[in-house]
Amino acid sequence: MLLVVIGLVLLYSTSSYNGQVKFHDPYHYLKKQGFATILGLAGMFAVAGIDYHKWVPLANLGYLTAVLLSVAVIFVGDEYNGSKRWLSLGPVSFQPSEFAKVAIIFFLACLVTKHVKTMGKFSTMIRVMLPVFPIVGLVGASNLSTAIIILGIAAVLIFVASPKYLQFIAMAAAAVGFLGIFLALESYRLERLAIWRNPEQYEKGYQTLQGLYAIGSGGLFGRGLGESVQKLGFLPEAQNDMIFSIICEELGLVGASLIVLLFLILIWRFFVIATQAKDLLGALIASGAMAHMMIQVILNIAVVTNTIPNTGITLPFISYGGTSVLFLLLEMGLVLSVSNLIK
DSSP states (O other), X not given: OXXXXXHHHXXXXXXXXXXXXXXXXXXXXXXXXHHHHHHHHHHHHHHHTSOGGGGGGGHHHHHHHHHHHHHHHHHHOEEETTEEEEEEETTEEEOHHHHHHXXXXXXXXXXXXXXXXXXXXXXXXXXXXXXXXXXHHHHHTTOHHHHHHHHHHHHHHHHHHOOOHHHHHHHHHHHHHHXXXXXXXXXXXXXXXXXXXXXXXXXXXXXXXXXXXXXXXXTTTOSOTTOOSTTTTTSTTTTTTTHHHHHHHHHHHHHHHHHHHHHHHHHXXXXXXXXXXXXXXXXXXXXXXHHXXXXXXXHHHHHHTTSSOOOOOOOTTTSSOHHHHHHHHHHHHHHHHHHHTOO
16 A cells, blocks of 8 residues: 555656646646556455455456457557557557456466476476466567566466476576567567667667666655656656656655565565465465566666666556556455455
């Protein structure tokens, strides 16, 4: 809840200038995010009150829906800023990849639970991983970062059920090969590697440099909430993937560290719930949510600080994105339902 409230405050601070310039309304982004947050909170409390075992019969349907929506994005998806990641249903647009993350967590948790007695076998691990690849391939065609997150979630879930290191070395090698193919398929992905190494030499490195300027100018305690200079047209779409750089500029190293600490506490609570869960299914659901949160936060901060190439990934609960916050809160509800059954 702290992250949700802080996220809305920081989103308004970061997006008010862009909202005024583009839509003549400084509250434009806050209104849309606030509406999605209200829906998400209502959904979270509803899901938290339902025994998670009751969702098991719907696991396959959720997986198939995620596949179909991902296929639909390829053929009839909406393209924004060069990326085709959205579907529109009348006036409402959403990212199916956000639904796919939650669907794959629950689907794999059910699948691993079903095959838990033979999870030590390499053949079983392959059988469990196979359904992940269609989702990864479809999502990765337009959104490589989300494909990486889904692969990471799958690896963690299988490791929790059968922590055999040799199998994971083989799986990691396969994942590296898989990512290598995706990088080679699109020239712009290879270009991102070059921009990452020398952002000052490329026009497309502008966003990265502006983000680094914001981080550096924040110092220890920041310029103050709402006092960012880089959000005033210098850092494009500051309210999206690069919002952490504005947090560093306005709140400084101290403020940014406190937000990272909140994420660490949340991840720790996932771990506690997983270890104390009533059964393996509950443990896997909490572990999947933990992996999702951990990987996404690490990737976002790594991109903003130019530690890894730009992959276009949001900071959970804080970056602008109604679909993201909605499904994140539903995922939190699922973990809370696991927690509610702990005696």
